[in-house]
Amino acid sequence: MTVKDFMTVQQFINKDKYGLVARAYEFAKKAHQGQKRKNGEPYFNHSLAAAESVAEWGLDEATVAAALLHDVVEDTPRTLDEVKQNFGEEVAFLVDGVTKIGKVRYRGVEAKVENLRKFILYLSQDIRVILVKLADRLHNMKTLYAVHPQKQKRIALETMEIYAPLAYRLGMQKLSGELEDLAFPYIYPEEHKWLIANVKERYEEREKYAQRFKPLIEETLNKNSVNLTKIDSRAKRYTSLYKKLLRYDMNIEQIHDLVAIRTIVNTVEDCYAALGIIHKLWPPVPGRIKDYIALPKPNGYRSLHTVVFGPEKKLTEIQIRTAQMHDEAEYGIAAHLAYQQTKDSKAYIERRTSFADAKTLSWIQQLRNWQKDFSDPEDFLRSLKIDFFKDRILALTPKGEVIDLPAGATPVDFAYQIHSEIGNKCVGAKVNGKIMPLNSELKSGDVVEILIQKNKKPSGSWLDFVKTGSARHQIKAALRQGKNENPALRVKSSPQKTEIKIAANDRIGLLKDISAIISRSHINIIGVNSGPSAKFAIFKILCESTDKNKIEKLLLKLKKIKDVKEISYRLV
Ligand code: MN
Numbered sequence: 001m002t003v004k005d006f007m008t009v010q011q012f013i014n015k016d017k018y019g020l021v022a023r024a025y026e027f028a029k030k031a032h033q034g035q036k037r038k039n040g041e042p043y044f045n046h047s048l049a050a051a052e053s054v055a056e057w058g059l060d061e062a063t064v065a066a067a068l069l070h071d072v073v074e075d076t077p078r079t080l081d082e083v084k085q086n087f088g089e090e091v092a093f094l095v096d097g098v099t100k101i102g103k104v105r106y107r108g109v110e111a112k113v114e115n116l117r118k119f120i121l122y123l124s125q126d127i128r129v130i131l132v133k134l135a136d137r138l139h140n141m142k143t144l145y146a147v148h149p150q151k152q153k154r155i156a157l158e159t160m161e162i163y164a165p166l167a168y169r170l171g172m173q174k175l176s177g178e179l180e181d182l183a184f185p186y187i188y189p190e191e192h193k194w195l196i197a198n199v200k201e202r203y204e205e206r207e208k209y210a211q212r213f214k215p216l217i218e219e220t221l222n223k224n225s226v227n228l229t230k231i232d233s234r235a236k237r238y239t240s241l242y243k244k245l246l247r248y249d250m251n252i253e254q255i256h257d258l259v260a261i262r263t264i265v266n267t268v269e270d271c272y273a274a275l276g277i278i279h280k281l282w283p284p285v286p287g288r289i290k291d292y293i294a295l296p297k298p299n300g301y302r303s304l305h306t307v308v309f310g311p312e313k314k315l316t317e318i319q320i321r322t323a324q325m326h327d328e329a330e331y332g333i334a335a336h337l338a339y340q341q342t343k344d345s346k347a348y349i350e351r352r353t354s355f356a357d358a359k360t361l362s363w364i365q366q367l368r369n370w371q372k373d374f375s376d377p378e379d380f381l382r383s384l385k386i387d388f389f390k391d392r393i394l395a396l397t398p399k400g401e402v403i404d405l406p407a408g409a410t411p412v413d414f415a416y417q418i419h420s421e422i423g424n425k426c427v428g429a430k431v432n433g434k435i436m437p438l439n440s441e442l443k444s445g446d447v448v449e450i451l452i453q454k455n456k457k458p459s460g461s462w463l464d465f466v467k468t469g470s471a472r473h474q475i476k477a478a479l480r481q482g483k484n485e486n487p488a489l490r491v492k493s494s495p496q497k498t499e500i501k502i503a504a505n506d507r508i509g510l511l512k513d514i515s516a517i518i519s520r521s522h523i524n525i526i527g528v529n530s531g532p533s534a535k536f537a538i539f540k541i542l543c544e545s546t547d548k549n550k551i552e553k554l555l556l557k558l559k560k561i562k563d564v565k566e567i568s569y570r571l572v
Contacts, residue, residue, distance in 0.1 A: 006058040009051050009068075020087060021051075024065035027086060031076040039146035046139055047071060053135035057172075057331050063128045066094035070132055074099050097129030098136065130166065134175060137163050141182035156186035171300045171332020180239035188242075195238055202252060203235055206259035213310050214261060217278065217318070221263075224277045229323050230264040256288075256307050257317035264326050268293060271320045275304050278318060282308035285315060293325070301329050393444045405442065409467045412438050415450040416471035423471060424478050425452040439465040457482050496572075497526060498543045498551050502558065503566040506537035513561050514539065521554045536565055546571055 012021035028047050035043035051067035065087055072078045073095055080099075084092035141159055144152055160183040167176035185192040210233035221228050236244075236258050248254040265274055271293060288307035296302045303321040310316040321329070395403050395414055403417050411429030415422045428451040429436055439462075442448060458475045466472050500518075504510055511528070518525055524544040531538055545551060551569055559567055 006056055009048065009055050009064060012055065012061055012064055020061045020065040020091065021068070024068040024087060024091070025051075027078075028068045028072055031072045031078045035075070037143060037146070039143050041143075043071070043075070046136075046143070049139040049142075050132065050135040053138055054131055057131065057135075059128060059131060062090045063094060063132060065091050066098070066128070067132045067135055069095050070098045070136055074102060094126065094129055094132060097126065098132050101129070101133050127170075130170070134163060134167055134172070134179075138175065138179060138182075141179060144182070144186065152186050156183040159183040160187055167332075169299055171328060172330070173299075173301065173332065174330040177237040177240060181237050184239045184242070191242060192238070195242055199238075199241065199252065199258075203258060207233065207235065209310075209312075209314060210259045210261055210316070213316060216281075216311065217261065217263060220277055220281055221265075221274055224273070226270050226274050226277065227266045228263065228274075229266060231261065233259050233261050235259050256285075256315040260317040260319055262326075263318060263320045264323055265320065267322060271304050271322065274320050275306060278308060278320075279306070282310050282316075284308050293321075300332065303329060393442055393446075395442050395444065395446045395448050398447060398449050403448075406467050409442055410439050410465055411436065411442065411448055411450060412462050412466050412475075413468045413471045414442060414448050416466075416468065416474055418450070420474045420478075422450055422452060423474055424458050425454065425456045426450050426458070427453045427456055438462070496544075496546060498546055498569050499572050500539075500541045500543060500551075500555070500558070500567065500569045502539040502541070502564055503536040504539070504561075505563040505565065507563055510537075510561070510563060511539065514541070514558060514564075517557050517561065518543065518554060521550065521557070523550065523554060542572070 007015075009021060009025065012019065013025060016022060025048075029044045032043040032047065037043055037046055047068050047070060050070060051064050054067045055064050069083055069087070069091065073080050073083065080092055080096055083095050137159060140155065144155060147155065159179050164176045164179040164183065167173075167179060214231050214233065218228060218231055236255070241255065241258070244255060245252065252258075263274060265271055275289075285307040288305075290305040293302045293304060302325045303319050305317060305319050307315055307317050393405050393407055393409060395405060395409075397403065397418065403414055405413055405417060411431065412423065412426060415426040415429070426438070429438060429440075430449040430451065431440065431442065431446050433447075458478045460475075460479055462475050463472060466475065502514065511530070515525060515528075518541065526542040526544050528542070529540040543551070555567055555569065558564060
C-alpha cells in the first residue's frame with residue numbers, strides 16, 4: 001500500500017523493448033536456463049523477484065537490469081566481461097558489487113557485527129549495490145524453507161543481525177521489518193509459535209476496530225477541511241511486537257499500537273492541524289504524543305504519533321504524516337533516490353535531521369549530508385560513492401572476518417588486532433594471496449593471512465611502522481619480557497655478573513680449592529679463564545651474582561687460600 005506507484009519490470013520492458021531492462025531480462029533468463037532453485041522453481045524466478053523489488057522501490061533501469069543479472073556471474077558460465085560488453089560499465093559495476101558482498105560471511109561474533117555492516121556498505125561503494133543485495137536477500141528469505149536446516153539458521157541470523165539493521169539504517173523500515181519477520185521463526189521457533197497462538201485473535205479484533213474507527217477520522221478531517229490523502233491501518237510486525245512484549249512483561253494489554261491507524265495528509269501544516277482536530281474528539285493519553293517531525297528518529301523517520309481514547313474508549317495509536325514522509329518511512333534511501341530521479345525539486349524537501357546518537361550514527365549523517373551536496377540528480381546518481389571510511393580501512397581474515405584498522409595500517413597491526421600472540425609470532429603476511437613485506441600498507445578489502453612461527457619474538461624495528469597503539473604497546477611489552485628471558489641481552493643493559501681475578505702461585509688442586517669456596521658461598525660459576533702471566537698464574541672467574549656483600553665476603557675467604565697472592569673483582 002504505497003502512496004507512490006512505481007513501475008514493474010514488465011512496464012520497464014514495455015516502455016523500451018530494446019532497453020537495458022528488456023535485454024537484461026532475456027540475457028539472465030537464458031543464462032539461468034535449466035537451473036533450479038532449492039524449492040524446485042526455475043532459478044530465473046529469483047532474479048526476477050529481486051528486480052521487481054528494486055523496481056518497486058523506484059530505482060533506475062540500470063539497477064533493475066543489475067538485479068536481473070545479479071547471479072549471472074556467480075552461478076552461470078557468463079562472465080563479468082560479457083555483462084560489461086552487453087550492458088556497459090555501470091550495470092557491470094553493480095553486478096560485480098553484489099557478487100563481492102555475497103562472499104562476506106557472518107560468523108556470529110557480536111563485537112564484529114557493526115564492522116561487517118560497515119564493510120558491506122564499503123564494498124557496495126554505490127548505494128544501489130546494497131539495494132540489489134537487499135532485494136536478493138528478501139527473496140532468499142521468502143524461499144528459505146527449502147534450504148537445509150543448518151543453512152537456514154545461519155542465513156536467518158545473518159539477515160537479523162546484518163541485513164535488517166542495514167535496511168533500517170538506510171531508512172527502509174518496511175523492508176527491515178519484513179526481513180526481521182521472515183528470519184524470526186527460524187531463529188526463535190518457540191517464541192514464534194507462542195506469538196501466533198496468543199496474538200492472532202487480538203490482531204483480528206483490533207483490525208476490525210480500526211476499520212470502524214477510520215471513517216470517523218476521515219469524516220472529521222474533511223469537515224475541518226484538512227486534505228486527507230489516504231488513511232489505512234497497519235498491523236505491528238511480529239518481531240517488533242515481540243521485542244516490545246519483552247519490555248512489558250509479555251503483557252499484551254500494554255501494547256496500544258498492535259494495529260495503528262495511519263493518516264496521510266498533504267502538508268506538514270496539515271499534520272499538526274489533523275493532530276489538533278483528532279485530539280478534540282478523542283483525547284490523547286498524556287505523554288504518548290511523539291513529534292518525529294520536529295525531532296526525526298536517527299534513521300530519518302518523520303511522523304506524528306499519538307495514542308488516543310478512541311470509540312468505546314479503546315486506546316489506539318494514530319500516526320500522521322505527509323505522503324513524502326510516508327514513502328521515506330517505507331522506502332528510506334530508495335525513496336530519496338526515487339525523488340531525485342523524478343527531478344521534481346519540489347518533492348525534495350531538505351530534511352531537518354536531528355541525530356539522537358551522533359557518534360554511532362555519524363556515518364548516516366555523513367551519508368545524508370553528502371547527499372544534500374548534489375543538486376543535479378544525474379550527478380548525484382553518478383557519484384553515489386561511499387567515501388566516509390577515509391580514515392579507516394576494513395581488511396578481512398581468510399575466513400571473512402572483518403578487521404577495522406586506521407588508514408596506513410600494516411600486516412603487523414592486523415596481526416595484533418586479531419590476537420597479541422598472533423602479533424608476537426608473526427613472521428610474514430600474505431595479502432590477497434601474495435607474500436608482502438610486514439611494513440606494507442593495507443587497503444580496504446584486502447584479505448590478509450598472517451604467517452606465524454613458534455617461539456618467535458617481535459622485532460623492535462616494527463615500532464618504526466606500526467599504526468595502532470595496541471600493536472605498539474604489545475610489541476614493547478613483548479620486548480621487555482624477552483630481555484628478562486634471554487641472558488645474552490642482559491650484558492648490554494645492567495651488570496648481571498661479577499668477574500673475580502685471582503693471581504696465585506699455581507699448583508695442583510688450586511683451582512679446585514677456589515671453586516669449592518665459591519660454591520660453598522652459593523654463587524654459581526659461569527666460566528673460568530686461566531693463563532700464565534710474568535710472575536703468577538691468573539684466574540678469571542665469572543660468577544652469577546652481583547651482590548656486593550656476598551662477593552666481598554667471598555673475596556676474604558679466597559684470600560686465605562694458600563698461594564693466592566692478589567685478588568680483585570669487577571661487575572660485568
Ligand atoms: Mn541471488
